[in-house]
Amino acid sequence: MKKFVHVVGAIIENDAQQILCAQRSKTMTLPNLWEFPGGKIEKGETAEQALTREIAEELQCQIIVGQKVEDTTYEYETFIVRLETYKASIVQGVPVATEHAELRWLARHELQQIEWAAADIPAVRKLQR
Numbered sequence: 001m002k003k004f005v006h007v008v009g010a011i012i013e014n015d016a017q018q019i020l021c022a023q024r025s026k027t028m029t030l031p032n033l034w035e036f037p038g039g040k041i042e043k044g045e046t047a048e049q050a051l052t053r054e055i056a057e058e059l060q061c062q063i064i065v066g067q068k069v070e071d072t073t074y075e076y077e078t079f080i081v082r083l084e085t086y087k088a089s090i091v092q093g094v095p096v097a098t099e100h101a102e103l104r105w106l107a108r109h110e111l112q113q114i115e116w117a118a119a120d121i122p123a124v125r126k127l128q129r
């Protein structure tokens with residue numbers, strides 16, 4: 001049976017209405033694909049707690065979590081992911097790529113310029129409507 005992971009991703013928008021996109025490194029699963037920063041929900045955590053923790057670890061900044069945007073389950077070749085995405089705003093710090101290959105701020109109409117992880121496509125489409 002395929003491994004199942006429950007993941008939260010942050011859709012962080014800045015004052016210029018750009019969204020923070022994060023490129024997975026070449027050594028991670030789904031290498032070089034772009035995603036919303038975040039990660040797996042650990043036992044006993046709410047989605048909001050997991051997202052706040054992951055962003056502090058990965059980007060070294062503090063966020064407040066807002067509205068849910070999308071909830072998608074996608075079956076990759078080797079695992080199944082349930083990705084919940086939430087709007088979020090940075091309340092302290094400037095994002096630093098401690099794990100990602102690159103961070104990029106893109107306007108909504110520019111989001112299709114990069115190659116997203118498949119599970120992210122419904123959320124990306126919603127942002128472009």
Ligand SMILES: Nc1nc2c([nH]c(=O)n2[C@H]2C[C@H](O)[C@@H](COP(=O)(O)OP(=O)(O)OP(=O)(O)O)O2)c(=O)[nH]1
Nearest residue numbers: 007009028029035036037038039040081117119120
């Ligand atoms: N953080 C994040 N992960 C995503 C997104 N879309 C998507 O398919 N994923 C996948 C990639 C990972 O396999 C998993 C998230 O786990 P993680 O953030 O702990 O990633 P990881 O590389 O440290 O873990 P792993 O896959 O090596 O076990 O969900 C997304 O938008 N954000």
